[in-house]
Amino acid sequence: MTTKLRAAIVGSTGYGGVELIRLLLAHPNVEITSVISSSSAGAPIADGYPHLNQILTDRLDAVDVELIRGKADVVFLATPHGVSTELSPKLLDAGLKVIDISGDFRLQSGDVYETWYKHKPADPEYLKRAVYGLCEVFGEEVRGKDFISNPGCYPTATLLGLAPLAASGWIDPKSIIADAKSGVSGAGRGLSLLVHYSEINENFLAYKVNKHQHTPEIEQALSRLAGEEVVMTFTTHLVPMTRGILSTIYVNLKSPRSEDDIRELYRQYYEGRKFVRLREKGKYPATKEVWGSNYCDIGLSLDSRTGRLTIVSVIDNVVKGAAGQAVQNLNLMMGWDEATGLAFTPVYP
Numbered sequence: 016m017t018t019k020l021r022a023a024i025v026g027s028t029g030y031g032g033v034e035l036i037r038l039l040l041a042h043p044n045v046e047i048t049s050v051i052s053s054s055s056a057g058a059p060i061a062d063g064y065p066h067l068n069q070i071l072t073d074r075l076d077a078v079d080v081e082l083i084r085g086k087a088d089v090v091f092l093a094t095p096h097g098v099s100t101e102l103s104p105k106l107l108d109a110g111l112k113v114i115d116i117s118g119d120f121r122l123q124s125g126d127v128y129e130t131w132y133k134h135k136p137a138d139p140e141y142l143k144r145a146v147y148g149l150c151e152v153f154g155e156e157v158r159g160k161d162f163i164s165n166p167g168c169y170p171t172a173t174l175l176g177l178a179p180l181a182a183s184g185w186i187d188p189k190s191i192i193a194d195a196k197s198g199v200s201g202a203g204r205g206l207s208l209l210v211h212y213s214e215i216n217e218n219f220l221a222y223k224v225n226k227h228q229h230t231p232e233i234e235q236a237l238s239r240l241a242g243e244e245v246v247m248t249f250t251t252h253l254v255p256m257t258r259g260i261l262s263t264i265y266v267n268l269k270s271p272r273s274e275d276d277i278r279e280l281y282r283q284y285y286e287g288r289k290f291v292r293l294r295e296k297g298k299y300p301a302t303k304e305v306w307g308s309n310y311c312d313i314g315l316s317l318d319s320r321t322g323r324l325t326i327v328s329v330i331d332n333v334v335k336g337a338a339g340q341a342v343q344n345l346n347l348m349m350g351w352d353e354a355t356g357l358a359f360t361p362v363y364p
């Protein structure tokens with residue numbers, strides 16, 4: 016029998032952390048050996064999450080690098096922005112593998128991070144070491160590495176919708192508009208007026224307009240793919256549903272192409288990638304069709320009147336947008352099949 020990889024989760028009491036627990040409990044090569052909390056060490060994890068009763072009986076450990084080193088091989092960080100900045104370098108120095116689902120190591124420039132996140136940036140040496148784990152696009156770079164920065168939820172949906180076009184050079188780099196909507200679990204378990212039931216129920220609103228911290232992350236990846244600077248308009252909206260992101264993206268092409276050519280480009284780009292599903296002509300995905308799964312479903316339509324292309328991309332924000340992609344990154348990092356422990360069907364209805 017082969018030994019399982021031992022995993023610790025910092026931020027295990029949050030939505031990203033508890034989704035990691037659900038996925039890792041079903042992973043054949045991984046054993047959860049430490050669930051960690053900065054505020055409730057000693058309490059059983061099931062106290063805060065009764066759905067884990069008799070499934071995960073562990074008590075929460077404190078955030079202690081020496082303790083983690085003794086118990087784990089890989090550490091997932093599902094912590095608020097600013098925590099990983101300090102903690103990840105210490106975990107890496109202790110010889111641990113790290114997968115960070117926060118935004119602290121996604122942006123290559125510390126100055127850009129500080130501008131958009133309003134936090135002190137990480138040490139440049141560790142920023143350089145972090146690999147941006149957008150699996151279907153940069154997954155080759157993840158293999159064998161020890162420090163992965165997991166992409167943001169909105170960037171995952173939006174970038175997977177745009178990557179084939181950006182990489183082909185067909186896209187007009189100044190023409191991109193992404194109009195993205197998220198369920199409220201994207202805001203985490205903490206309470207705020209924004210996600211208060213009577214504020215968001217039967218409501219629908221735009222927020223952080225022209226200020227969303229995911230804008231530079233999407234632009235950074237698109238610029239890298241296109242080989243030229245890409246700037247875009249990115250607007251986020253909150254929808255009264257629990258899970259799901261739908262990003263509607265509008266772009267102009269540099270020169271005329273047929274919809275069939277664009278479909279063929281997407282088909283070839285994502286060939287062999289299990290978790291990206293392109294819808295047939297005239298069909299567009301809904302968030303419920305990927306609920307609880309690691310899929311990203313994409314539909315597209317070329318408007319012959321305007322020449323503009325509309326792309327619709329959906330994910331489950333806590334799976335493909337966070338914990339699922341983090342597990343996919345672990346699989347790539349370890350040289351396992353990328354779908355190990357993730358090959359489940361979306362929950363429907």
Ligand SMILES: NC(=O)C1=CN([C@@H]2O[C@H](COP(=O)(O)OP(=O)(O)OC[C@H]3O[C@@H](n4cnc5c(N)ncnc54)[C@H](OP(=O)(O)O)[C@@H]3O)[C@@H](O)[C@H]2O)C=CC1
Pocket residue numbers: 025026027028029030031032051052053054055078092093094095096098116117118166167168200201202203204205332333336337
């Ligand atoms: N929710 C989502 O859809 C997505 C979230 N993310 C990112 O993942 C991260 C976690 O998000 P999410 O799970 O939603 O947030 P939550 O607010 O639900 O959970 C965050 C957890 O972090 C822990 N925490 C707080 N402060 C510290 C600290 N100083 N040291 C260690 N742990 C701390 C808290 O637990 P405790 O007090 O027990 O330590 C808390 O439960 C964030 O960076 C978020 O942006 C990324 C993609 C999607």
Ligand SMILES: CC(=O)N[C@@H](CCC(=O)OP(=O)(O)O)C(=O)O
Pocket residue numbers: 116117118166167168169197198199200201202203228229251253
């Ligand atoms: C609905 C909602 O509030 N969503 C959050 C997404 C935050 C998130 O997931 O942050 P990272 O991906 O950057 O880690 C937001 O818009 O800030």
